[in-house]
Amino acid sequence: MPGDLRARAWAAAATVCDPEIPVLSIADLGVLRDIRVDGTIVEVEITPTYSGCPAMRMIQIEIEAALHQAGIEGRVVTTLSPAWTTDWMTAEGRRKLREYGIAPPPPASTRRALFGQSIIACPRCASTNTEQLAEFGSTSCKALWRCRACREPFDLFKCH
Amino acid sequence: MTTTITVAATPLARLALARADDALILGHRLSEWCGHAPILEEDLSLANIALDLIGQARSLYTLAGAVTGHTEDQLAYLRDERQFSNLLLVEQPNGDFALTIARLFLYSAYIDPYWRALGATDSALSDIAAKAEKESGYHLRHSAEWLIRLGDGTEESHRRAQSALDRLFPFTAEMFDPLPDDVAIDPADWTAEVDTILTHATLTRPSPAWQHNGGRAGRHTEHLGHLLAEMQHLQRTHPGATW
Incomplete structure (x- = not known):
């Protein structure tokens, strides 16, 4: 079921924390934007807090690793719009x-x-x-x- | 291994590259302060602003690269001085702290309303603009507050701040030269914003008889070549080197 796969992928991606603020997950921060499922392929959409945020590459690698560990094949895409705001912090x-x-x-x-x-x-x-x-x-x-x-x-x- | 590249001058590529080059060169200049700023807090601030600007440049180079078939790194490291289209203002050497602050202020007072205006259009750069606008607001405030402290500070800080403005003002008209498919910022609005801050700072807005230009066409002051020699050194010496 695509719905189940999306929920499992979200749960896996949401375990990834901001490397600079290790108590916050990328879901808490609002950096984890969306997850799309196309067949068995999962696409995770993230957004940077700041244009120059050096943590984005590391977050991407950690999401890929978390998906892999959960037995999910997926890729990560970065999107800028709409621009991230601290209002999205949970x-x-x-x-x-x-x-x-x-x-x-x-x-x-x-x-x-x-x-x-x-x-x-x-x-x-x-x-x-x-x-x-x-x-x-x-x-x-x-x-x-x-x-x-x-x-x-x-x-x-x-x-x- | 490729050591120089030729970039197609489509209207979108020209616009994205001009904005990217401005952000990269000013970001590089500010990064030169890292470890040298007058106080630790300001060292962190200038490095943070540099990081924002280089991040904006990366997004813009990625966009320009997508339409011209290059990577962001190729555009930053494998073009020569005459291929850079940044403003002459942003390549001017750091000078003293007053000059660095005045340069950041004059640029930010232009680029902050520019990003906001562009972010509200459906330009290919709108997403990047809406992101950059949140950062440029902080840069404008930080540089304006410092200019007020310096201008309305001691006799020496006032003298240096006025001298920085006198030196940089002949490079400001170039900001208003039109780029392809771009939004225009009214010079009168920029002047009004600058005047508000200069009045608080007890500084005088210079009225130079002569304004330099040429940066957008690749005709630079002597300083850009030296900056690129340092910034591009690794890729020129070891082409294609990666981390």
Whole structure:
């Protein structure tokens, strides 16, 4: 049954995690876009978070390996449209991010306001007494912040 | 082994290559700061922006390659200086931090509304534009904020920021030269955006008597050849080398 095959392929692909944020699966992130079944051939569609995201190649290889392990023959295609947005991150994904110590992304309306900063809660102590240290962080998708209450630095997943 | 390529100049290829070359060359310039920026946070920022730009270039080269029969790597590494159609603005050397920021700002103030306008059309580049627009918004904000800090900062930072603008402004009119099947950005809108930031920064918009052009036609300043010599060195020395 194609439906069963698609569900098995989705389950296999959804085990792949973002290599930079190992607590998030590509399904949590919204990077896993779609799976199409044509006979016995499975095509997995993924989308990059950022144009230059260096993790995409690794994610592709890991999906191929996960499908292979599940006994499914498949290929991975990358698509740009519609452009990925942090709004696609699941509630489960946001919870996992916070528990991992990364503040989940704020709404996508604040990108162009000069010196404009959202109110971000510290993922460790939940205080909103926080400040941005740098708009660009350890990866393309993160900014570097600091909590003034518990004094800990933390990553913020940027809105996109 | 192929060491140079000839690329068919269809309208779509010309448009995609011009935009790809802009992004790649500016991305390469910004990557030269890696390990040298004035503070660690800025080192990360410039490298992140470079990564965005090189990622945009890869998507555009892949598109241009699909219509001309080349790979993205061939287009980046196996064309000579005269085959590159990037703006003269983006190939200008990094200079000091003020010049690097001013160059990124002048380009971003153009390309951010450009990607947004293009993303709303049904151009072959629309998907790439809609993706790039999300990144260029951050680049514009980051460079505008720095230009304000530098211009409205110390006497020395103000002097350097003004000097960077004076040096770069003669390279800005070229951004508005039309490309085939492209959307047009009104120079008056760009000037208004630039003026808003320069006013905050207490800087003066230069009015150069002369504007350079030629980049779109492959006539470059002396700096691009040196940049390509370094960027293409590996593929020129070991043609076809892969990881």
